[in-house]
Amino acid sequence: MGILSIEDLSINFGGLVAVDHVSFEVKRGEILSIIGPNGSGKTTIFNLISGIYKPTTGKILFKDKLINGMKPHTVAFMGIARTFQNVRPFKQMTVLENVLVGHHPKVKSLFIDDLFHTSKQRKEEVMIREQAIKLLDLFHLKQYIDEKAENLPYGDQRRLEIVRALASEPEIMLLDEPAAGMNPQETEDLIRLIGQIKDLGITIVLVEHDMKVVMDISQRIIVLDYGKKIAEGVPEEIRKNERVIEAYLGKD
């Protein structure tokens, strides 16, 4: 049984069927990639899983619980984290603050604790600060700790967004084109980073155009075209799949 199962998932935007009866399963601990030409519905699937859109049909089960229809923050609390295709760190916040907000679902202090700075709040704050610094250190962002996120180089902003998502200690992470706009060196670092995340026991669903990244690190791959799933398999199978080659060549 997978950690996340998608069953017969569809969504329409007006006349456009952006995701068309898609089913797949994500196994605990694996790296599953979703690939497909532009506009094939990859980001939309992430938006459906994270509760930003409500599906027209189908089910999303996370650890056997039905999560479609839940609000995004509830989905986050359940242990699903994601990053965005267009980088979206909180620009005016410092790097440390970005990671601290990432801890949000784990912090138990109530509004009253925050307002009156109770010892419970202070203890938790010290704890998450330590954890945030550890994470920043682990992912080589510590040198920017007090810098505003918007001042970071592009690749580092992407990394920061991943670390922010990681801070909530999710069970599964959805990464939407993390290598987009990165130079080869940054991409190498990213591959290592994703490996580190996997080693933490976190399941990863990756949407990526960079085939080197996809073929290097995925256990399995799903291919979408016009909202439909057209193939599924291990990298070797996908590389040789006729329909996949056609879908990609047809577009280019």
Place this chain on the structure above:
Amino acid sequence: MKQKFKSAKTFLIAASLIIAFVIPLITENEYYLHTLIISGIYILLVLGLNLILGYAGQLSLGHAAFYGIGAYTSALLMMKLHFSFWLALPIGGIAAGIAGLMLGFPALRLKGPYLVICTIAFGEIAHQIFMNWESLTRGPMGIPGVPSPGEFSIGSFVIDFSEKQVYYYLVFIIVIIALLLNYFLVRSKTGRAFVAIREDQTAAEVIGVNLTFYKLTAFLSGTFLAGIAGSLYAHYIGFISPESFTLGESINILVMVIVGGMGTIIGPIFGAVGLTFLLELMRAFADYRMVIYGLILMILIVVLPEGTMGGIDILRRNLKKPQKI
């Protein structure tokens, strides 16, 4: 450099606290005291709006409504139901906070200009109620004779709150408490959730920030402060009328937030005290007062687009740069 700046900041805060504390002891000048009391009341108003706008990013042009609700509630409780001031004050805040929640609900669904219009409409409704519910508010004539908090005796030692010096200390203490709680709040999980919403609502939601809860919390806390300010104003001036709680007043508070620097703690204090004093100084220009005041505001916004605190920040960055290379 950073360390230096930090200790300079601590020093500045300590110095202003001490100055603010001893002013009533060294000056007998009622006019200064009056202006300082009014500044203190504006600090509360500006702190409140700063939570809603500067931190949570929700632009409200209805803040004067909550100021008015606090003022009327507290004055009427004391005058009609003979409540003690010490009870009327927090109830004034709570009444404003509840009204703030009522504004918060539509704010959950609206963004940008739509939200602004909604808050203006809310302020207008409140103003119309102050104007037209004559049996309670006496309408445009206003309510004269709002009592001062009265006397407070500890043994044979009597504190008379109708004295300006004493009222100054009352406002001073409330402002300090408000600043402290504000400081705690914005540096906590709650404050970070506010800023996350301001920066990117969807990203905030996706990392687990409950938009409904935190937006309402921002409105509740911000408008509660406005209600407290209203109560302090009513029992200080002794007269309230709808004229004091108009869209113009909401804009005035907004300008103080912006000039001071949104989303900082010290900024609003600069904005509130600075502009209150500036307006007083402008009295010398008689009829041209508002024209010159307006001009100064325009210049300030052009020169310091991020407010006074933003300006200091830019200055600090520029000072830092050469050393980095």
